Amino acid sequence: MMVSLLIRWVHFVAGIAWIGLLYYFNWVLAPFLKEADAATKRKVIQGLLPRALLWFRWSALLTVVAGGTLLGRVGLNTPLLIGASLGFFMLLNTWLVIWPHQQKVLRLYAESAARGTPLPAVLTLHERVVSAATRVNFYLSFPTLLFMGMSAHFPQF
Numbered sequence: 001m002m003v004s005l006l007i008r009w010v011h012f013v014a015g016i017a018w019i020g021l022l023y024y025f026n027w028v029l030a031p032f033l034k035e036a037d038a039a040t041k042r043k044v045i046q047g048l049l050p051r052a053l054l055w056f057r058w059s060a061l062l063t064v065v066a067g068g069t070l071l072g073r074v075g076l077n078t079p080l081l082i083g084a085s086l087g088f089f090m091l092l093n094t095w096l097v098i099w100p101h102q103q104k105v106l107r108l109y110a111e112s113a114a115r116g117t118p119l120p121a122v123l124t125l126h127e128r129v130v131s132a133a134t135r136v137n138f139y140l141s142f143p144t145l146l147f148m149g150m151s152a153h154f155p156q157f
Contacts, residue, residue, distance in 0.1 A: 004073050011066035017059035019141050021052060026138045030131065045109050049102075057099050064091045077155040083147030090137045090144065097133040101126045 029052075033041050064087055071084060104126045112119045 004070070007066050007069050007073070011063060011070060014059045014062040014066060017055060018063050019145070021056040021059065022134070022137055022141055024052070025056070025134055030134075042109060042113065045105065046113065050106060053099070053102055057094055060091050060094045064088055075155070077151055079147040079155065080151035083144050083151060086140050086144040086147065090140050093133050093137050098130055098137070101129045101133070105130065 029044075029049075033044065036044065067084060067087060071080075074080070105123060108120060108123045108126070111117075
């Protein structure tokens, strides 16, 4: 009983961190970076973004691992399985699409700063992939949260 409660709490708190950072990236950081001058953008990408991405990807993994552990401990229903499937897809998107391209963005910024050269044109490609993949997770978060909430409050659906 207490183990299930602890796992559920970890799932809940890690999920808040994951979705909170996802909303921060989409509602706050992306619009800010579009308007920021080059020096500010560089400082944010090299200083703030690595730490935010660390918390983003690990909270995603912890959310899904804790949620997967709960699947064996609770009664399964359709909303739960839909929400878990969407969350798992979002995890894959985070680790297999967003993170690899974001690593390239961070590397290109670091190399440009170290060499004192302009940012290469290929940076735009990686930024677009990150933006699109992050937006996909953003939009999927709404049905994910709906189905996860429904699983406890309206399991008959």
